[in-house]
Amino acid sequence: MAVILDETARVVVQGITGQQGLFHTKRMLAYGTKVVAGVTPSKGGQAIENVPVYNTLAEAVQEQGANVSCLFVPARLAKDAALEAMDAGIKVVVAITEHIPVHDAMEMVDFARRREAVLIGPNTFGIISPGKSKVGIPPDQYFKPGPIGIVARSGTLTYEIVANLTEAGYGQSTVVGMGGDRVVGLSFIDMLQRFEEDPESKAVVLIGEIGGNAEEEAAEYIKDMSKPVIAYIAGKNAPPGKRMGHAGAIIERGRGTFQSKVNALKAAGALVAELPFQVPELLRTLKL
Amino acid sequence: MKLYEYMGKELFNSYGLPVPEGTVIKSAAEAKQGFAAIGSPAVVKAQVLSGKRGKAGGIKFVDTPEEAEHAAAELLHMSIQGLAVDQLLMEEKLKIDQEYYLAVTIDARAGKPVVIASAAGGMDIEEVPEDRIVKKHVDINLGIQPYHAREISYRLGLKAEFFPEFARILTGIFLIFREKDAELVEINPLILSGDHFVLGDAKITIDDSALAKHPELPRVEEKTENEKLANALGLAYVELDGDIAIMANGAGITMGTIDAIQYHGGRAANFLDAGGGSNKEATAKALEILLISKPKAIFINIFGGITRCDDVAGAFAQVKAEKGIEVPVVIRLVGTNQEEGLRILRECGIEAYKSMNEAAMKVVELAKLA
Known part of the structure; x- marks a missing residue:
């Protein structure tokens, strides 16, 4: 078991003929991901890395039974691509693209809800269930199968923590990046619920950052979880009003501060690491 | 991107929304003409992109040309929350009900x-x-419907005669918000003056993306010179007030790096996210930006996905050879082509x-010695 993504996923890459799309398609294939189709409008009919390329998502679904989409489409075209995927019946859309306008993101999120699709991102590294499949761009060499579920807002920080965990002997069930933008498809709670129900996941690592109140909300859910949660929140020393790289990582009008998140998480019974490398140390204090 | 109040009001005006009569002023002499x-009576308001303007003394009421000139001179010498005032908006003073x-x-x-x-505006x-x-959520595709305006009007306690105009303003x-990709369109206060509404202030933020x-x-433009330079290169850069310059790859890990520096008793001079997947050239430029801030030490934290x-090591070697790097440098380097990177650094x-x-511990120690 894993959550959202396992070895049965049939992946279509949108924007497969672009530089990023091509590079990561190769890496996904090398990892064992079943990339069954690519879509680039007006470039259909060819094959890339033995993967057939179509002009439309509808064809990719009909011909190859694609059920997960991975977007490497430029920001100004990304909304259209995501809507096309969901309209074609795709139930998991992974939007890697960054700098998608937030109004576009709201329309994507809205459509995903109406189609009961899972939208991962925008501005995410994607999702990986180690040993089974990965959709997106995570450097898979640091990931190992195991009992830790991870949900994060940011990419490289996740790799850092995953590498620490793997080195300490803690493999991962599924690792998902929600995305660094203000409006994204998944919430921490969406993922915490899935990990709570997943028999393979024994503990959850939540990697948050300043800005918004997603972590405070997550804390409300953590109170009632049976599985332990370990959290790290980046941005303790970020000044208010400045975007720390991610559109979502901004302390506005005193909201979304480090301290309010840490307080909420601790009150809910989560263990909170002060620095990334302390996450495995905190795991060691638990009986898994 | 935040808009100045006068820009926001021009936008309101172009959508047919009622704003006070006003003019932009850049000198005391212009204030007299204005x-x-x-x-x-008139009001003179400092144009700054920060809240709490009123409390900081950035708004003055004037009754004569001399008062207007005096007030403008005073305001144009002010700075509000560190931001210099170089433009003013002079408007008619409204009767506020x-x-x-x-x-x-x-x-x-x-x-x-x-x-x-x-109803507690101002x-x-x-x-x-x-x-x-x-608070009322709005469906992104349907937009404002008459019932939104009606419900909000009732809950604000508006008299029924004002419902249509309020609905028109809300819709506008x-x-x-939708047509300009705004993150925020805020009016505070929305003034009821006699028998009509006037949009008394404008805070509009447009989505940078x-x-x-x-x-x-x-x-x-709200950024410092260095921030502009870095942003032009596609790098996310924010100046902080410490003395250890930082470069890392990825927003989250850059924040984590700053946290590690502070945890060990140091202070970060900046947030510089060189991005995941930057090439040698971009990395070299990022390093040059770090040097401009004249740090006591530099910390490069790369976890290569x-x-x-x-590439990172090569960029470092190049900048060191071309520009010279006088201050201590600590590098953490893990990831793709790691051995070659380590060799170049050696x-x-x-x-x-x-x-x-x-x-992180080491760079804090070195910065303290410097």
Whole structure:
């Protein structure tokens, strides 16, 4: 078991003929991901890395039974691509693209809800269930199968923590990046619920950052979880009003501060690491 | 991108929404002329992109041309929360019967637009008690419907005769919010003056990711010179007030690096996210930006997923050879092509760390000695 993504996923890459799309398609294939189709409008009919390329998502679904989409489409075209995927019946859309306008993101999120699709991102590294499949761009060499579920807002920080965990002997069930933008498809709670129900996941690592109140909300859910949660929140020393790289990582009008998140998480019974490398140390204090 | 009040009001005006008669002023002499056009009494407001302007003394009421000139001279010498005042907006002073708060913004958690309104306008909305604030989500595709305006009007306690005009204003600002890709359109106060509404202030923030779609909008620069330079290279850069310059790859890990520096007793001079997957050239430019801030030490923290360690090391060697780097440098380098990266650094006399934590400790120690 894993959550959202396992070895049965049939992946279509949108924007497969672009530089990023091509590079990561190769890496996904090398990892064992079943990339069954690519879509680039007006470039259909060819094959890339033995993967057939179509002009439309509808064809990719009909011909190859694609059920997960991975977007490497430029920001100004990304909304259209995501809507096309969901309209074609795709139930998991992974939007890697960054700098998608937030109004576009709201329309994507809205459509995903109406189609009961899972939208991962925008501005995410994607999702990986180690040993089974990965959709997106995570450097898979640091990931190992195991009992830790991870949900994060940011990419490289996740790799850092995953590498620490793997080195300490803690493999991962599924690792998902929600995305660094203000409006994204998944919430921490969406993922915490899935990990709570997943028999393979024994503990959850939540990697948050300043800005918004997603972590405070997550804390409300953590109170009632049976599985332990370990959290790290980046941005303790970020000044208010400045975007720390991610559109979502901004302390506005005193909201979304480090301290309010840490307080909420601790009150809910989560263990909170002060620095990334302390996450495995905190795991060691638990009986898994 | 935040718009100045006068830009926001020009936008309101172009959507047919009622704003006070006003003129932009850049000198005390212009204030005198402006006053002649506006008439008495008038108000002069500093144009800055920060809240709490009123409390900082950035708004003055004037009754004569001399007062206008004097007030303008005074305001143009002010700085509000560190921001210099170089433009003023002079407007007619309105008779105020009641002040409301009205805004459309994004509820990130819900992923939806939200209207926020209050009959306690004029003050900072953060200080208004929750039970006096009306919040109403709006479907992104349907937009404002008559029932939204009706419900909010009732909850604000408006008299029925004002419902149609309120609905027109709410619809108008939502249209601006959608058509201009705004993150926030805020009016505080929305003034009831006699038998009509006037939009007394304008706070509009446009989504930076959507600016390319809007060549018609003015451009407002809020960044420092270094920040502009870095942003032009596509790097996320924010100046901080410490003395250890930082470069890392990825927003989250850059924040984590700053946290590690502070944890060990140091202070970061900046946030510089060189991005995942930057090439040698971009990395070299990022390093040059670090040097401009004249730090006491430099910390480069690379955990390469897509970023290649040999590119980073090569960029470092190049900048060191071309520009010279006088201050101590600590590098943590892990990832793709790591061995080649480490070899290049060794040639520059640098032994890179594997552990981010040990590297952070070391750079703090070196900065203290410097």
